[in-house]
Amino acid sequence: MxxxxxxxxxxxxxxxxxxxxxxxxxxxxxxxxxxxxxxxxxxxxxxxxxxxxxxxxxxxxxxxxxxxxxxxxxxxxxxxxxxIPLIHKELGTYFVLDPLKITFSPGNHYERELLLHEIKNGVVVDMFACVGNLSMPLSVINNVKVYGVEISPYTFDFLVSTVKKNQVRTRYVPILGDNRKVTPVNVADYVLMGYFGWDLSQLRSALRALRSGKGVVYSHYLVPRGSDVASIFINAVNSLSAEVIDLEVRKVKSFSPRKVHYVIIANIQHVS
Ligand SMILES: C[S@@+](CC[C@H](N)C(=O)[O-])C[C@H]1O[C@@H](n2cnc3c(N)ncnc32)[C@H](O)[C@@H]1O
The missing domain is CATH 3.30.300.110 (Met-10+ protein-like domains)
Structure with missing residues (x-):
């Protein structure tokens, strides 16, 4: 070869x-x-x-x-x-994008596929939707209801086109704006935080998005290999008066010789 x-x-x-x-x-x-x-x-x-x-x-x-x-x-x-627009098809789902201006990581393919096995029903809030990179297949293939929040007006237009192209207008709701302000409240069974630079105010919005204060949050980290991401995440959740019931740390990909992309999948509930 x-x-x-x-x-x-x-x-x-x-x-x-x-x-x-x-x-x-x-x-x-x-x-x-x-x-x-x-x-x-x-x-x-x-x-x-x-x-x-x-x-x-x-x-x-x-x-x-x-x-x-x-x-x-x-x-x-x-x-x-x-x-432009470029139409990319993956996991039975169309993604409508501008490859010069919108990110779509090939290294996250397996993560997108795992999500399809893990989230088969319920409601998803994707706080960093882009063109539905993580959440669109859930809506298209698993018929899951998704709220996708995207801050960039340019990217948002492509998200709307992606929704139309996949004919999922009844179950994928694109929301334009800063997820600190526009994330829906008390609706989600699952929240996706597919962005390495999220902060505490965004985690607060993620927790508020959970229906009755309970659900699963997927949060992505880019950290030096071997970092204790579980403790970092648990401390962040605790600081917002919530607790992690259980948690899995999954490697998404090696990013560089020293850095690793992990996703933490955490079952969370508010402390009353
Ligand atoms: C790295 S891309 C990730 C896309 C996708 N979640 C993934 O994992 O492949 C992050 C996206 O989040 C959007 N974003 C960044 N900050 C945001 C905010 N405060 N509210 C909503 N969207 C935001 C960016 O515009 C970008 O499209």
């Missing part, structure tokens, strides 16, 4: 070897390359060679980072024509 690099070099032997990433990921008919190198080194020569190798691909994007509260990719198109 030839690697991505070997396959590229077999058709374009004069490409600079040190610039070719180990692999790529696919969103719809677009190839995304990830690299920590400066993007001005990535020329249309690399992009066009990739397009010649993958006839289904229409465009190649290089992404070097993700930034800000909106988690905007830092990326640019290096070859082909990008049609």
């Amino acid at each position: 030839f690697s991505f690099k070997e396959r590229l070099l077999s058709v374009c032997p004069d490409l600079p070897k040190e610039l070719i990433p180990k692999g790529y990921y696919r969103l719809g008919n677009v190839i995304i390359l990830r690299s920590r190198k400066k993007w001005d080194m990535f020329t249309d020569k690399i992009g066009n060679c990739i397009l010649s190798l993958f006839p289904w691909a229409r465009a190649v994007i290089i992404q070097i980072d993700t930034e800000g509260v909106y988690r905007r990719p830092v990326s640019k198109l290096i070859a082909g024509n990008l049609e």
